[in-house]
Amino acid sequence: MVVQEIRKLTGTEMASKESGRQQDYISFRDIWAFLQRHFLILALASAAGVALGALYIANTEPTYTSIARIVIDREQARIASQDASTGTIIIETAEIASEVEIVKSEAIARSVIKQLNLTEDPEIQTSSSWRSAVRGAVVTMLSVFDPATGEDAEAAGKPNEEEIMRRTMAGFLGRVSVRRVGQSYVLEIGYTSTDPVKAARAANAIANTYMQSSLDAKSQIIARGAQWIEDRLVEIGRQAQEAALSAEEYRNSNDIAQVGPSGLDQQQLAEISSQLLSAQAATAGEAARLATINRMLAGELPDSYVGEALSNTEINRLRADLGAARTRLEALQTRYGADSEPTLAAKSEIARLETQINTELVRIQGVYRSNLDTAQAREELLKEQLDAIKGSVTEKNLARVQLTELESRATTYRRMYESVLQQLITTLQKQSFPIGDARMVTAATPPLAKNWPKTTLIIPMALMLGFAGGLGLAGLRDVLDRRISSGERLSRELGLPTLGHVPFTRFQAPGAKGALRFVLDAPYSGFSEALRGVKSSIDAAFPSGGPIVVGLTSVGGGEGKSTIAANLGQLYANEGLRVVLVDANFKNPFLSIQAVNTGPKAGLSVYRGTVDADGATEEKHKGEKRAQLEEVPILPVLTVEQIRKAAHPGHRFGHLPALKKKLEELRQDYDVIIVDLSTFASSADTRAASAYLDGILLMLGNRRKMTVEWLASALATFGKSRVGILGVVFNKRKTRQWWRPIARNTLDTGGRHAV
Structure with missing residues (x-):
């Protein structure tokens, strides 16, 4: 049971609840519910789109x-x-x-x-x-x-x-x-x-x-x-002719018989150049050998680096003797000492041998110097011969070079002339037989089918646009519609739990006879199953073992709270509990009238007093035979008239203290007390009597006509009273869907009801 302070929600609180709701994820179930809820709008919008598409096709001339x-x-x-x-x-x-x-x-x-x-x-x-x-x-x-x-x-x-x-x-x-x-x-x-x-x-x-x-x-x-090529051809032909004449005139004026230099002069020039290069190489080699032996004599290089010294037998013999003398000197120094006579004699021998080697190198130096002078003289002679030959052929070479240039120019102009002439011939051929860049592949033929309007395209597109428009209208309706369409919205925005959804039911018996006990006449109907779920929710809200006092009220009239109260009492009585109905609807005492007029036929009787030891009232004993024939428990109803009679005669509103006193008395004798209250939006009695109860059920039978703001304003009439709200029961809900036929159940009594 949820006990809360009922008050009117402000705009800021509603906005905060709305923003909190927008943070939730949209599931496939929400989408499916949206489509179910707005199926008619979507179907009409889609049909309108298809109709407009068909109208467009009918009025558009085909192309x-x-x-x-x-x-x-x-x-x-x-x-x-x-x-x-x-x-x-x-x-x-x-x-x-x-x-x-x-x-x-x-x-x-x-x-x-x-x-x-x-x-x-x-x-x-x-x-x-x-x-x-x-x-x-x-x-x-x-x-x-x-x-x-x-x-x-x-x-x-x-x-x-x-x-x-x-x-x-x-x-x-x-x-x-x-x-x-x-x-x-x-x-x-x-x-x-x-x-x-x-x-x-x-x-x-x-x-x-x-x-x-x-x-x-x-x-x-x-x-x-x-035309341009032809003009160019004339110009190039003139230039080619002038170049050829210039070459021939230059050849005759310089007495040149053939193109290129004379063969004899060229041969002599090549031979002298080759000999000069050989002489220069020999001079360089002799100069290098002389420089090397000079360094050896100066002591900068050992004599072993000179090739002539290595191949000279005299120097090789002297070197061998020098090596033996040095070996003997080392042995004598070891044996007799450095100043002994044999040692001094060995040193004199070594000096003599070195002097002889140096004398031989000086002789080789003289040979190298002589060879260098000879090579230099030969080189000078070859240079003089080369200069003489060059001086004789210089003038002819200059003339030949100039003639070669003139002939090359004449040849270039002649080739240009031939190329332009070939281009002119090709262009004239194209002009006489031109070929286009494009050719026909397939000629156009009269089409067999129209291009527009295309029925297979326009109708689906119109259907999609109509469906999209329907989605927009449905979404706009959802945004602007504040009606209580589901218990989820009620729980989210007002914090009221939903205990069940009682389906719309057509009762077999006329009037209220079948309605007040239908839960027992059709135990497996949707109506009965929904009330059993509501009963389970009520039982879970209270501890077991003690009496419970539950009131049923609604915002407006005609929402079926009295019918629900009677059937809910039948469920409790069917389980063997002591149940009593209290009619606290002082404006429209429906249960009191039914208990007085219909009586046991509707499963009701007027409350006659306290229960006896076995839980049976006096009225129950009187109607025991009739109850056995009908197999329906008889519920006692504390009528409005009985409550008013129990009130103080001097008090105009004494029925409220009397109701409170009666409820206290009934708590001693009954397990379940169900109170049928007036509509709380327009009745101050209901708001006052709610404080005497353990909890109340809010019946919403016209939820399609009720907005969240209206219900919040109605609940705000409770003021600061702390009311135990068990939850909301949606009554008269139509469960028939467009894809599901109406279910029909055959009753034991031969009647039927539609869900």
């Missing part, structure tokens, strides 16, 4: 698009960039895009319009712009008020030939479509019209005009190129 295909073949015309490595023809994407724009150009459009006489075509002329429509409307209005002014305005607004052509061109280009097929060199040229034959004729005319214009442009380019 047909015919397509002609051409291919850009640059390899035939040889006007392309060529890959130097592979030699293949390369057509850039920008070039293809340029051709697409050329096909859609005004020049092509103007030519096709004149060819097909489209300025008189009503299909293009009637499709005027909004400016033309406004101008026509203004002219019509002026002609109504002033015919002369209207005629002047019509004459002034009458378009000339160029304006007609521009308008026709705008309408024509709006119907032309050109696109590249994938990454290929194929272009699709399409034309859209209400007449399929006209569409094919216009598409073919555009393709043929484009190919012809390309061919004409190429012919003009070739003609201009041929």
